[in-house]
Amino acid sequence: SSGSPDTQVVHPVSDSSWTESGLTYNTRPPVGAANLGSVSNTASNTTYSITLNASQLQSLIGGQLTLALDSTRPTILYAGTSGGVYKTMNRAVRWEKANNGLVPPDILQSSRALGVTVIQVDPHVPDTVYAATLNGLYRSTDGAKSWTRTAQSLPDQMMSAMVLDRAKAGVIYVASREGVHKSEDGGITWIPINKGLASLNVRSLAQSPTDPKTFYVGTNGSGLYRSRDGGDRWEPMPPVRSRN
Numbered sequence: 001s002s003g004s005p006d007t008q009v010v011h012p013v014s015d016s017s018w019t020e021s022g023l024t025y026n027t028r029p030p031v032g033a034a035n036l037g038s039v040s041n042t043a044s045n046t047t048y049s050i051t052l053n054a055s056q057l058q059s060l061i062g063g064q065l066t067l068a069l070d071s072t073r074p075t076i077l078y079a080g081t082s083g084g085v086y087k088t089m090n091r092a093v094r095w096e097k098a099n100n101g102l103v104p105p106d107i108l109q110s111s112r113a114l115g116v117t118v119i120q121v122d123p124h125v126p127d128t129v130y131a132a133t134l135n136g137l138y139r140s141t142d143g144a145k146s147w148t149r150t151a152q153s154l155p156d157q158m159m160s161a162m163v164l165d166r167a168k169a170g171v172i173y174v175a176s177r178e179g180v181h182k183s184e185d186g187g188i189t190w191i192p193i194n195k196g197l198a199s200l201n202v203r204s205l206a207q208s209p210t211d212p213k214t215f216y217v218g219t220n221g222s223g224l225y226r227s228r229d230g231g232d233r234w235e236p237m238p239p240v241r242s243r244n
Contacts, residue, residue, distance in 0.1 A: 068119045072126045078144060080116030085131055087144050098144035103135050118162040124169040130187070132159040132174065139187060150187040154178075161205035167212035173231060175202035180217060182231055196234035198222040 070076035079086040084099040115134040122128035127143045137151040156176035165171035170186045179200035181190040199222035208214035225234040
């Protein structure tokens, strides 16, 4: 949207904020009129709060929010919402829609068509951005000016989490109700990597900030798992016990 930003500032959510190696940050806190989340870039010690025009804020009500920071250009930030992708190039002072090609025109009538569940910036090629929508995975190679669909061979097109390997260019991990899948060619071909998982309903996925071969997944029903070999095998983590 064009025009001056609304004077309302969206403040960080204290229990949903995060910091991770100055790379890409994601969260999906409850969306409301005042709390949408924040992004911290430890490399430049810069903290962003989301400020949206009133019309843009309206598109988020009742939907999800996921954020991705361009670690090489800290003024650029992407937001994935229930209304598609927004991009700012001036530290969240102003946001523009970036939905060209995000979904085919014939399904735009669906209220779920533009829902973005995860958005990530490629740490090796910052103009490449991936957006997981309720209609599948899309890739942009021009900083979200246009999108093309990829990963159509995946058994579940509704992804809950995604990691772009910061150590190996072109390596992508996605999580869904069919477990974890890995691509080594930028999303063209995929293999399942679920050995050791008792549940394939994976809700979260993260790469260790200190060891790029170590990954963690959170499942719906069987707890937390860790892999120390890039996802080749998963082992259950000890359950969290109360001190009381």
